[in-house]
Amino acid sequence: MDMKAFYSLSCGLYLVGAAHEGRDYGCVVNTVTQVTAEPAKLMVAINKENATTAAVLASGRFEAAVLCETAPMELIGTFGFKTSREVDKFAPFQTARDAHGVPYVTQDVAARFGCKVVDTLDAGTHMLIIGLVEEAEVLNTAAPMTYAYYHRVKNGLTPPKASSYQAQQEKKPGGWRCKVCGYIYEGETLPADYKCPICGQPASVFEKL
Ligand code: FE
DSSP states (O other): OOOOGGGGGGOEEEEEEETTTTTEEEEEESSSSEEEEEEEEEEEEEETSSHHHHHHHHEEEEEEEBBBTTTTHHHHHHHHSOOTTOOOOTTTTTTTEEESEEEEEEEEEEEEEEEEEEEEOOSEEEEEEEEEEHHHEEEOOOBBBBBHHHTSOOOOOTTTSSSOOHHHHHSSSSEEETTTTTOOEEESOOOOOOOTTTTBBBBEEEEEE
């Protein structure tokens, strides 16, 4: 199998939000697809180990938001490389809640969809969750971020729990890269007490490029 074939599939960068028992959950996914128009339904593929997945399934609701190209790495890193079990991912950003109290980010988001879970399929590492869209809103006119843009322009990495993850990822010369989130430190010498500004990991997880 030529794994590069998978790079030709178009996907984007999306935030999934959920609320359960007084706590907010959120994570980044790269697979959100409209599956029907009448009624409008979306499908989300989301890793079973994510705290957000359990919250979506338990509460029966989720918000799916489409990130724009303007989204800073801090936003992507917080939702993609930290866990909702430990931090309130929504706190540092501009957010709102839908009619059912489910949180979503309003900054650097092209559009958001408030969904009720109507079907699920166990796909192994991931759950496919189908949501009936009950709210839809355009929030920003900036271009939606594609996964290709995230890799090429933002130097982003794919976390192991993403459905599109591949173990070997390309390296670019110069500086140091956080092996957890892909953040690039530009400089020859990485201070020993350095902490990744995106995912909070120590200097030991950085690799020389
Ligand atoms: Fe990092």
